[in-house]
Amino acid sequence: MLAILIGGGLALLVSLLGTRVAINVLTQHGYGQEIRDDGPTTHHTKRGTPTMGGVVIILATLIGYAGSKLITQDLPSASALLLLFLFVGTGLVGFLDDFIKVAKQRSLGLRSKAKMIGLTIIALTFGILALSPALEDDRGQTPASHHISFIRDYETITLPTVVVLALIWVIIAGTSNGVNLADGLDGLATGASVMVFGAYTLVNIWQNNQWCGQTGLDQPALCYEVRDPLDLAIIASAITGACFGFLWWNASPASIFMGDTGSLALGGALSGFAILSRTELLLLVLGGLFVMVTLSVMIQVGVFKASRASGLFRAVFRVEAGHRVFRIAPIHHHFEMLGWEQVNVVIRFWIITGLSVAAGLGIFYAEWVAGT
Template sequence: MRAILLGGGLALLISLLGTRWAIRGFTRLGYGQEIRDDGPTTHHTKRGTPTMGGVVIILAAVSGYFLAKLITLDPPTASALLLIFLFVGCGLVGFLDDFIKVAKQRSLGLRSKAKMVGLSLVALTFGIVSLLPALADDRELTPASRHISFIRDYEAFTLPAFLAVLLIWLMVAGTSNAVNLTDGLDGLATGASVMVFGAYMLVNIWQNNQSCDLTPGRTCYDVRDPLDLAVVAAAITGACFGFLWWNAPPAAIFMGDTGSLALGGGLAGLAILTRTELLLLVLGGLFVVVTLSVMIQVGVFKASRASGLFRTVFRVKAGHRVFRIAPIHHHFEMLGWEQVTVVIRFWIVTGLCVAAGLGIFYAEWVVGY
């Protein structure tokens, strides 16, 4: 428990102070954000705001974790190291994307195929290594599982190894891109991430207290290294909290793809390693809604242009758009909502999703598995 407090506190302090230094450094280097021309016109005033602040989040979280382990003289576990690998690896892909944006002054950064290749390499490496029998503990638990899970593994659904790795890849790619899509307003993705990572810290602490090693029974949790995963979750939570001081509206710095892809990868990794893969859909409900808004917008737009039957059935014109602009947070801006209003209300939605997810998690334990 001391490591959790140390990891979160140190990461918060490093992030809070380091982000201030990063704002000055990136401003001096001219690493400013390029703004989409097809987005809300109010965002044009943000052009030139320092970006790549996700570098600070990653460094603060990783430093907080390893300093906590050093102070407590507790060695890192395989699960925590794998989670950090995924977190940093996805962040590195985002860093390359951000660097191309600021170096070539191109708002789209890496080509979508190149970004997906990078994320796939990181995700597949994570998936394969996390399922290796060589990393199993005394109870033969590997960091990840070949079972589908909601609150815990469903033993009846055992996947072949290649399908399990494919599912891990899908989760990492989907979640990292979901957080990336959400990172469109000052503080929105950062504040939401604080709540979801904080929820996973509580989940990990509970799983450790009710571990099958400590309290064998029907409701115990077969999760490898839950307490160490809680330290990583606390460190990322603290790093996001410190960064939010500078990223809250009006933002003095953006996390960029460096931060959003890293945070998305971290969330996917926690869901996989804690055997709560489907629970992430509830805890991260905001990210799901934002992603669905983009999928609906693109799907309806293309279908209405390509199919006369679709236009007839749904009584829409060719090129119909469900939202004024996607993702959905920009839609509310176009309706006249102030940016800070959208952010705060979406934070409230995230809080409700987290409360629902934790409630479901606890209720399952109370009722009994």
């Protein structure tokens, strides 16, 4: 527990103080955010606000984790190193996207294909290493598994390595882009991330207390086959602290944005926690807000294209060509276009995240209680 507290506290302090420094440095170099022209007009006042603040979140997390290891005199685990690789790697893809935006002074950075290629390389490298027998512990556990999982692995379903890698790619790419899409209002993605990573801190602490690798368990049949739950809890705590510190400056009116550097990194880390803690499907509940935002974009694009391409679709659903379900997607901008104040949208979406996290943790604990 000491390492978890040190990691979170140190990351919070570094992020809180470091973000102030980052605002000054980014402002001096003119690294300001470009705003999409088709979005809400109220966002035009944000043009020029420093971006790429996700660099601070990443550095604060790394410092928090490294500090906890130095103070407790413990070595990093394979799961922790893989998760940090995924966290930093997806953040690097986002950094390139942000840098192109500020360098060329446009709202679009990396082309979608280039961004997806970068995420694919990171995801497959992570997946291959996480499944590698070379990273087995003394109990034969690899960081990732060949099983589908909700709260724990379904041992009756063993998937081929190729299928597992494909699923890992889908989870990482989908979650990274989901957090990225949610990062459209001051403090929205940051505040939601605090809650979801806080939930994973609790999940990993519980898994560590009921870990199959220890002796003397009250309920050995309900233990968790996770390779390094304690180290995962330390990183989850560090990211939670880093997001808390950043939120001080990112809350409305934001003095800095995390940019794709932060949103892709946080999404990558979330997917990593789901994979390494054997809770892939539980992530859909804990990250309910990100799922909702992603679905709003998929529905908007799908209906728009279908209504233009298919006369049958228009006849069945009685819509015109180019029909839009929402005034604008993602869905948080739709509510802005309806006249909601930005702060109201953010707070209500935080409430949705809180309910999702409460439901996810409730399901997680109820599964354990039901089996006792």
